[in-house]
Amino acid sequence: xxxxxxxxxxxxxxxxxxxxETHPKNAGERDPALEILIFLGGLxxxxxxxxxxxxxxxxxxxxxxxxxxxxxxxxLSGLALCSIQSALILAFRFKYLTWGDPWFEYAMVLEIxxxxxxxxxxxxxxxxxxxTLIAAASTxxxxxxxxxxxxxxxxxxxxxxxxxxxxxxxxxxGRTAIAAGLLLSVGTAYIHWISQAxxxxxxxxxxxxxxxxxxxALSSNRYLPAALTVMLGLALTHHLTALIFIVWINSFAVxxxxxxxxxxxxxxxxxxxxxxxxxxxxIWWNMRLPNIYRLVTGTIERFLPSAIPADSLVVVAxxxxxxxxxxxxxxxxxxxxxxxxxxxxxxxxxxxxxxxxICIISAAVALNFLLGRSFFVLNYPLHFYANGLLMxxxxxxxxxxxxxxxGTPFLAWAGxxxxxxxxxxxxxxxxxxxxxxxxFLYPSLAIIGAYGYASxxxxxxxxxxxxxxxxxxxxxxxxxxxxxxFWGQEFPQNDPRHDARASVIYHPESEIMAIDYLREHNxxxxxxxxxxVGYASLQLxxxxxxxxxxxxxxxxxxxxxxxxxxxxxxxxxxxxxxDRMLRYAEFDEWLLEERRxxxxxxxDKLERMTSRIYDNGExxxxxx
Amino acid sequence: xxLSELPRDAVLxxxxxxxxxxxxxxxxPLVALPIIMLLPGYALSVALFPSKEGLSATERLVMSIxxxxxxxxxxxxxxxxxxxxxxxxxxxxxxxxxxxLFMLVSIVRRRRExxxxxxxxxxxxxxxxxxxxxxxxxxxxxxxxxxxxxxPVEFYLTDDNGIIPSESWGSYVKVVxxxxxxxxxxxxxxxxxxxxxxxxxxxxxxxxxxxxxxSIGEMNNALRLNFTLYSDGEPIRRLHxxxxxxxxxxx
Numbered sequence: 001x002x003x004x005x006x007x008x009x010x011x012x013x014x015x016x017x018x019x020x021e022t023h024p025k026n027a028g029e030r031d032p033a034l035e036i037l038i039f040l041g042g043l044x045x046x047x048x049x050x051x052x053x054x055x056x057x058x059x060x061x062x063x064x065x066x067x068x069x070x071x072x073x074x075x076l077s078g079l080a081l082c083s084i085q086s087a088l089i090l091a092f093r094f095k096y097l098t099w100g101d102p103w104f105e106y107a108m109v110l111e112i113x114x115x116x117x118x119x120x121x122x123x124x125x126x127x128x129x130x131x132t133l134i135a136a137a138s139t140x141x142x143x144x145x146x147x148x149x150x151x152x153x154x155x156x157x158x159x160x161x162x163x164x165x166x167x168x169x170x171x172x173x174g175r176t177a178i179a180a181g182l183l184l185s186v187g188t189a190y191i192h193w194i195s196q197a198x199x200x201x202x203x204x205x206x207x208x209x210x211x212x213x214x215x216x217a218l219s220s221n222r223y224l225p226a227a228l229t230v231m232l233g234l235a236l237t238h239h240l241t242a243l244i245f246i247v248w249i250n251s252f253a254v255x256x257x258x259x260x261x262x263x264x265x266x267x268x269x270x271x272x273x274x275x276x277x278x279x280x281x282x283i284w285w286n287m288r289l290p291n292i293y294r295l296v297t298g299t300i301e302r303f304l305p306s307a308i309p310a311d312s313l314v315v316v317a318x319x320x321x322x323x324x325x326x327x328x329x330x331x332x333x334x335x336x337x338x339x340x341x342x343x344x345x346x347x348x349x350x351x352x353x354x355x356x357x358i359c360i361i362s363a364a365v366a367l368n369f370l371l372g373r374s375f376f377v378l379n380y381p382l383h384f385y386a387n388g389l390l391m392x393x394x395x396x397x398x399x400x401x402x403x404x405x406x407g408t409p410f411l412a413w414a415g416x417x418x419x420x421x422x423x424x425x426x427x428x429x430x431x432x433x434x435x436x437x438x439x440f441l442y443p444s445l446a447i448i449g450a451y452g453y454a455s456x457x458x459x460x461x462x463x464x465x466x467x468x469x470x471x472x473x474x475x476x477x478x479x480x481x482x483x484x485x486f487w488g489q490e491f492p493q494n495d496p497r498h499d500a501r502a503s504v505i506y507h508p509e510s511e512i513m514a515i516d517y518l519r520e521h522n523x524x525x526x527x528x529x530x531x532x533v534g535y536a537s538l539q540l541x542x543x544x545x546x547x548x549x550x551x552x553x554x555x556x557x558x559x560x561x562x563x564x565x566x567x568x569x570x571x572x573x574x575x576x577x578x579d580r581m582l583r584y585a586e587f588d589e590w591l592l593e594e595r596r597x598x599x600x601x602x603x604d605k606l607e608r609m610t611s612r613i614y615d616n617g618e619x620x621x622x623x624x
Numbered sequence: 625x626x627l628s629e630l631p632r633d634a635v636l637x638x639x640x641x642x643x644x645x646x647x648x649x650x651x652x653p654l655v656a657l658p659i660i661m662l663l664p665g666y667a668l669s670v671a672l673f674p675s676k677e678g679l680s681a682t683e684r685l686v687m688s689i690x691x692x693x694x695x696x697x698x699x700x701x702x703x704x705x706x707x708x709x710x711x712x713x714x715x716x717x718x719x720x721x722x723x724x725l726f727m728l729v730s731i732v733r734r735r736r737e738x739x740x741x742x743x744x745x746x747x748x749x750x751x752x753x754x755x756x757x758x759x760x761x762x763x764x765x766x767x768x769x770x771x772x773x774x775x776p777v778e779f780y781l782t783d784d785n786g787i788i789p790s791e792s793w794g795s796y797v798k799v800v801x802x803x804x805x806x807x808x809x810x811x812x813x814x815x816x817x818x819x820x821x822x823x824x825x826x827x828x829x830x831x832x833x834x835x836x837x838x839s840i841g842e843m844n845n846a847l848r849l850n851f852t853l854y855s856d857g858e859p860i861r862r863l864h865x866x867x868x869x870x871x872x873x874x875x
Contacts, residue, residue, distance in 0.1 A: 141656045607864075
């Protein structure tokens, strides 16, 4: 990385275009039409796999070819297509929305379409970017909202991946930047969320766009309005992403000011970015998401000394202003000191090994947590960790190249989120489940890891490098999802490929038919079922599922207990049971307790004490 | 200013706004896509960066997408704060107005630039064979997605008004068998205490259903009615109906 360049922009000069954009090295080899053909071939394989799982071989071949070509030709259109293809895997593999959260988003879209307003009584989520976008698209384009949500939202990943590329491209060569984009596009934590069509899918892409524009805005006023506008959108997209972005931008900007900036004015732009990233989400949460607002302010108050009399948010704002004002005022001194830091470069080797030790210890803590030996009950198959281990190894190799002043913003970017993640595992605070922090580590790790990959393959023929990254990407995709996605089946518990999530990632036709029966026959009442069927039933207008009380009203209800006919009242109780629940059922256990399937006694009691009014062979409805 | 002096993208944007707005009110699918997904953000990006210098095509695309999401969300939030409903007109009108305004600003700003930005589509040579192959593949993907999965036979009850039965059954319930594919020879048995009260034989083909009303009143003595659906002599689906007294006793 030391031989690579960085654009020096004092805010007035013309930006020097990255070489591959003005003079594409491999322009002659690029062939967008061929890329589109390969891309469509891959989508055809995915779509056909709904009928015959062997069609996934076609997808695999096309995906390999697309990644290979993208890496070889450093094609940006290829990179965008690779990211869209991997993000759309679930949308093409399964007819309906997958998992649980996308159904909640779908229910919110329907609420906005029905009510035409965003006021909290009927639109409780109050993160309107995704919901408004899909509701508007569906209303004005005269199309069903579910396919729009399924296909459009994951496609936004291309904007995020291209932003990461552009950011990496300013520090690294084109091929390594392409590798960074590819590595992020198949990162297990990243692909898990990006492929779901949830607020987080849009949030992470928006955060990456905001990050790139903010990086540009650090050295140029021209980018500032765009960066601030995208931050406004980010605040309206997803609360956790907006929160993490505050850490992203501050860790990156402070390191940038300390190690790269040559102009004191950069500090004031950094301050504008930092204060906007901090204040806009808080203003919105204060107005519309009071629970989140209280959670954040409460956490801040816990970490501030109680002796400070002022409002905690004002204190944080004063701290931010002080940091950036100090960095701006002392910029000349910092530049002067930086000239002498070359002698510190001798310390890079011991620092590198020190960082490796810290990484190994942190990784051990994280792995202990991920293997369910901490306070979460997690049972992922071993191959699920392959991508994470690969990223750790590549990042440790690539770390060496970032042990210089130009690399520090990236190290700070990764370090900021890593500290949040480890703090969350150690229960120092609570925002969401700690697993959700991992995806926000991936963008910075992808850049560092890509440099590691480039270092490992530097002496090899580029074709070998391209083949290897294509294989790595495909392998990462296969292990990222439960077995139903790429194997088309669930495996028994003694099989190493067994993954309990395989049965809940998709919603089969029979389950949706049972829900349709309730809708089409004007069912009214309270629905008791497990978490995943509960999610799919959120779309029903006159039915209140136990899950929706938990999600929308914050009431902790144990769906499992509610399934007991003894707890029924008013004759309005409906129970939906699926065959899957006899093998795997999930109620309020979340990640804290072991799940267990429905037992014979529970089914017997329903059979004895309620009427069974619907049966399609795989789903039954009881009325009590 | 001559119309021919207008930047190409401005002309295209205004044309797409007009087509999209008309299509929305006429009810033509898809034509409003650019208004929702790209144009407002693109127009703002050109208003902010009216020059060719300093912004590559990729950067402009990424920026347009990010700005677009922000604009749609913040306009919707703004309308809601003003207590206005989003549909039918307000959100669309505000998106169109914002796009038109940003594009106007960009036109004015571009006139002052030495090297103004204008839309340049990338050179994209496609042979007719490849174009045909792309079209064919798009159609193939659409067809593959539209293939409906196999749907199982449904066996269910409704009340005499066609809504799902409540605890206080009316005098009738309707027994329904919904066949979704192929041909099936079915039999429905209604029994109580091991005694078959009624038996129906019928054949269904393709997407079709069979229904019959059952008089609960005529089965006064039965506390539990069992309904069994047979296909080719094999029982495949099962329902049962408890009378209120039976349920109360069971509890």
